Amino acid sequence: MTVQPFLLVSAMSIARRLSTSFSHAALFWIACALVASTGAAQETDTVTLGTVIVSASKSPVRRSEVTQSVTVISGDDLRARGVARVSDALQQLPGALVAQNGSIGSVSTLFLRGGESRYTKVLIDGVAVNQSGGFFDFSHLTTDNVDRIEIVRGPASVLYGADAVSGVIQIFTRSGRGPLSLAASARGGTYGTVDGELGVSGSANRVGYSLAGAQHRSDGVFDFNNQYSNGTLSGVLSLLPGSANDLRVSARYTTAEFHYPTDFTGAPVDSNSYRVQHRLTVGVDGSRQITPAVRIGFLTGTNEVSDLTEDIAIPFGASSQVHLADLSRAFRRTAEARLSVALPMQAILNVGAEYLRERERSSSSSGAVGAPLTADSRFAADRSNGAGYAELLGTAFKRVSYTVAGRIDDNSDFDAASTYRVGTSVPLAAATRFRGSLSTAYNAPAFNQLRPTLYTVGSPDLSPERARSWEAGLEHSLRSGLARVSASYFNQRFYDLIQFVAGGPPAFMGSYANLAEAESNGYEAELDLTPPGMFSAFASFTHARPRVAKVSSTYTGSLVPGEALIRRPTHSGTASLRISPRRGSVSLTASYVGKRPDIDFNQFPSPTVTLPAYTRIDVSGVVDLWRAGSGSTLSFTTRVENALDRTYETVLHYPAPGRTVLLGARYSGSL
Numbered sequence: 001m002t003v004q005p006f007l008l009v010s011a012m013s014i015a016r017r018l019s020t021s022f023s024h025a026a027l028f029w030i031a032c033a034l035v036a037s038t039g040a041a042q043e044t045d046t047v048t049l050g051t052v053i054v055s056a057s058k059s060p061v062r063r064s065e066v067t068q069s070v071t072v073i074s075g076d077d078l079r080a081r082g083v084a085r086v087s088d089a090l091q092q093l094p095g096a097l098v099a100q101n102g103s104i105g106s107v108s109t110l111f112l113r114g115g116e117s118r119y120t121k122v123l124i125d126g127v128a129v130n131q132s133g134g135f136f137d138f139s140h141l142t143t144d145n146v147d148r149i150e151i152v153r154g155p156a157s158v159l160y161g162a163d164a165v166s167g168v169i170q171i172f173t174r175s176g177r178g179p180l181s182l183a184a185s186a187r188g189g190t191y192g193t194v195d196g197e198l199g200v201s202g203s204a205n206r207v208g209y210s211l212a213g214a215q216h217r218s219d220g221v222f223d224f225n226n227q228y229s230n231g232t233l234s235g236v237l238s239l240l241p242g243s244a245n246d247l248r249v250s251a252r253y254t255t256a257e258f259h260y261p262t263d264f265t266g267a268p269v270d271s272n273s274y275r276v277q278h279r280l281t282v283g284v285d286g287s288r289q290i291t292p293a294v295r296i297g298f299l300t301g302t303n304e305v306s307d308l309t310e311d312i313a314i315p316f317g318a319s320s321q322v323h324l325a326d327l328s329r330a331f332r333r334t335a336e337a338r339l340s341v342a343l344p345m346q347a348i349l350n351v352g353a354e355y356l357r358e359r360e361r362s363s364s365s366s367g368a369v370g371a372p373l374t375a376d377s378r379f380a381a382d383r384s385n386g387a388g389y390a391e392l393l394g395t396a397f398k399r400v401s402y403t404v405a406g407r408i409d410d411n412s413d414f415d416a417a418s419t420y421r422v423g424t425s426v427p428l429a430a431a432t433r434f435r436g437s438l439s440t441a442y443n444a445p446a447f448n449q450l451r452p453t454l455y456t457v458g459s460p461d462l463s464p465e466r467a468r469s470w471e472a473g474l475e476h477s478l479r480s481g482l483a484r485v486s487a488s489y490f491n492q493r494f495y496d497l498i499q500f501v502a503g504g505p506p507a508f509m510g511s512y513a514n515l516a517e518a519e520s521n522g523y524e525a526e527l528d529l530t531p532p533g534m535f536s537a538f539a540s541f542t543h544a545r546p547r548v549a550k551v552s553s554t555y556t557g558s559l560v561p562g563e564a565l566i567r568r569p570t571h572s573g574t575a576s577l578r579i580s581p582r583r584g585s586v587s588l589t590a591s592y593v594g595k596r597p598d599i600d601f602n603q604f605p606s607p608t609v610t611l612p613a614y615t616r617i618d619v620s621g622v623v624d625l626w627r628a629g630s631g632s633t634l635s636f637t638t639r640v641e642n643a644l645d646r647t648y649e650t651v652l653h654y655p656a657p658g659r660t661v662l663l664g665a666r667y668s669g670s671l
Contacts, residue, residue: 055123055150055170057403058159058350058391059340065393065401067423067437069094069153069473069488069524075146075174080578081587082187082620082639082662084195084216086149086171087138092574092591093151094524094540098138099567102266102654103220104191105228105258108138111568113153113490114520114546115166116497119443119467121156123170125236125250127283127301128332132358132381133446134163140256140277144197145212145234147174153524154490155441155469157419158405161354161387162444165467165494173250175208175238176201180671183212187637187664191657192219195664200671203240211235221657222268225261230254244289246297252281265602266653273311280304293342302333312369323369328362347394356385360447364454377454381447385411401425403437413450417442417464428474435488436472443467449498449512457503459512466495473524484528493549494518499557516559517550520568534580541573558605566608567651569594584623584635591616598652614648616641622666632669638662 052060053070063070073089083089087108091098095113100106109117118134122141130136149171156164180202188194199212213233220226231254238248257276261268280303287297309326338352359382365373389407396402403423410416423437443465452458473488496514503509522544529537546565551557564570571594578587594613599606620639627633638661645659 053150055168056152056156056159057393057405058338058352058389059348059393061393061401064433065395065425067401067403067421067425067435068156068439069435069471069486069490071151071153073149073151075143075148078143078146079185079666080585080620080622081589081618082637083143085138086141086143086146088641089143089149090138090151090169092540092576092589093153094526094574095153095522095542095544095572096151097568097572097593097596097650099650100139100654100656101651102262103222103226103228103260103657104193104218105139105220105230105256106260106654109135110138110169111546112166113492114522114544114565114568115467115492115494116443116565118163118446119165119167119494121160121162121164121168123160123168124252124281124303125171125173125248125283125301126285126299127281127303128160128163128334129279129281129303130163130332131305131330131446132332132360132383132444133449134165134443135446139258140230140254140279141171142214142216142230142232142254144214144232145174145199145210147172154437154471155419155421155439155467157409157417157441158389158391158407158421158439161356161385161407161409162411162417162442162464165441165443165465166492173234173236173252174201174210174212175236175248176210177203177208177240178670181669182671183666183668185637185664185666187639187662189662190660191221193217193660193662195662206240208238208240209236220259221655222261224268225259225271225273227259228257230256245286246288247286248284250281250283250285252279254279262654266651270311270313273309273313276308278306287338287340295340297338297340299336299338300334302331304331305329315366321369323367323371323373325365325373326362327365328360330360331358333357343394345394345396347392350389350391350393352389354385354387354389356387358383358385358447379448379451379453381451383412383447385409385444399427409442411444413460414445414462414464417466431477433475434472435475436470438470439468441467441469445498445512456510456512462498462512463496463514465497465514468493468495479531482529482531485526487523487525489523490521492520494520499555499559501556513552513554515552515555515557516548518547518565519549520544520546520565535578536580537575537577539573539575541571543571544568545570563608564597566597566599567611569596569613571613583627584621586621587619589618591618593650600652602653609652611649611652614646615644616646616648617643619643625665628669630670633667635666637664637666 054060056066087098090096097111100108112120122129122136152168156168183199186196194217197214201210216230218228234252236250255278259274261270283301285299289295307328311324312321334356336354341349362379363375364377365375367373387409391405406420408418419440421439426434445462469492471490475486477484495517497516498512499515501511524542526540546568548559548563573592576589592615597608598611600609618641623636625634641660
């Protein structure tokens with residue numbers, strides 16, 4: 001039976017979403033016009049900036065000055081390896097585990113350094129995209145038009161507020177430079193996969209621009225009802241470096257549809273269930289040099305998400321099929337003003353204020369097949385958060401870098417939360433540095449934990465989840481930075497973890513309470529080789545022990561002190577090698593994930609089981625078929641994922657895709 005697409009509730013959703021999208025699109029293009037007009041008035045000098053890290057502090061800093069563990073993945077590297085999904089790129093990070101519920105397009109969550117999946121803040125061009133409570137589903141986030149991804153491991157609430165407990169992932173869209181150029185790629189292969197991207201970029205009158213559209217399709221790993229499609233449109237307008245003004249306008253819109261035959265146990269039994277998501281993210285980030293020592297800046301942005309799930313099924317207790325639909329709409333809007341002051345002795349003071357507004361609306365509807373739907377339940381929630389922060393960055397004794405920062409968040413749903421960070425980077429020898437930091441963080445309760453729902457009573461007295469973490473590490477560069485080796489120890493403690501509390505008769509309505517503590521301690525080691533010539537290599541290994549540390553005396557659930565946290569391995573590692581001859585490149589990546597616990601929902605009560613370790617090998621290659629003197633290139637591309645066709649699961653009863661072979665072509669050049 002075919003589900004009628006969207007029906008009445010879907011039509012209303014699209015109408016409202018389009019209305020909102022048009023208003024934000026108007027704002028986006030107005031800001032673009034401002035960028036263009038401002039850029040045209042600037043001087044024509046060009047200043048080239050060195051590589052800096054912008055996600056680890058409120059001011060860009062050199063890598064050697066960062067006091068936390070940071071990884072940067074370049075968009076060029078992702079394209080050379082044929083990586084189309086951000087989740088695949090993150091899987092190769094130290095201390096990262098991506099759990100995907102089976103086929104491409106299914107729910108994909110990230111566990112970073114053993115923290116909960118809701119403990120990593122995700123930003124696109126400075127705009128946060130997490131749901132209330134910190135959760136983010138990576139299933140629809142692609143690498144299209146990505147310039148780089150910066151990952152900060154460790155608490156960062158002092159910079160970004162809630163959600164940034166185990167780390168921050170920030171994705172930057174490409175900005176154009178130089179003459180107008182075209183980039184196009186297409187490939188296809190196993191599971192009916194078809195990927196295509198078309199984009200233009202360039203610069204004129206000191207304004208850089210890029211615009212790209214991409215489409216991804218797959219038939220999925222199951223024989224029926226497992227299709228997936230993803231369309232993404234992204235763009236940036238920005239002032240090029242070299243003036244007192246800095247302005248960047250970005251937008252990313254994604255629409256995705258995923259058909260899934262599996263029930264909550266992973267069994268493929270449903271022929272017509274599917275989900276549709278629309279996401280619009282818009283950001284405007286600018287700054288101006290007021291005096292040689294003072295710079296002011298602002299950031300404003302919005303993240304709007306609309307989700308629809310539809311199914312035709314026989315509900316529990318019913319005798320005939322019923323059409324079911326769940327619709328939710330949410331937004332997260334932010335505005336930030338900041339002031340940066342250059343102080344004596346090579347110090348910078350950053351102070352700022354931030355305002356955040358979150359809203360969520362959802363409804364569940366049902367009706368006879370072919371008949372109009374009737375709303376059975378509705379949920380509505382919103383809140384605001386005001387924050388102020390101060391950060392002092394500097395260099396003492398010429399080479400000792402330090403960071404001291406503090407922040408206070410005042411939320412309309414719970415008491416004020418304060419966080420801090422202190423850190424330093426100290427040279428021990430000409431090519432060796434010590435790095436250490438002590439930080440705190442917090443995570444806000446989700447809307448459906450604080451307020452009544454169809455199945456739970458509200459828990460308005462919930463406190464935010466809190467964390468304290470310290471880390472210490474050494475980094476050594478060999479032969480003028482051509483090789484880098486580093487090792488870090490991290491110690492994390494999570495307090496006031498929110499747990500579900502089952503309700504009793506007669507209504508059996510559950511609730512939530514702060515009832516547990518956890519810890520995740522371990523170490524990471526990395527080796528990065530970038531010698532001159534044809535090859536480069538990277539390897540990492542992580543040992544972590546995510547464990548339940550303590551439970552409240554009133555806790556009645558299944559958690560036991562000392563028990564390992566689910567879906568997080570003790571051991572994991574990655575090794576990759578790239579060989580780049582004159583007319584192409586070949587990349588080989590091996591990812592190892594050790595044994596980890598999971599819960600078997602096929603049984604009641606649900607026992608804890610152990611998922612076996614696995615190693616996945618991916619191979620990719622690029623061969624240049626044609627080159628022109630202008631720099632235009634036409635290349636043949638290939639990528640083989642899970643090359644050894646290993647059978648494994650990152651979530652129990654949801655098998656991961658087998659060997660996937662993708663062949664295609666790529667063109668890039670000036671117009």
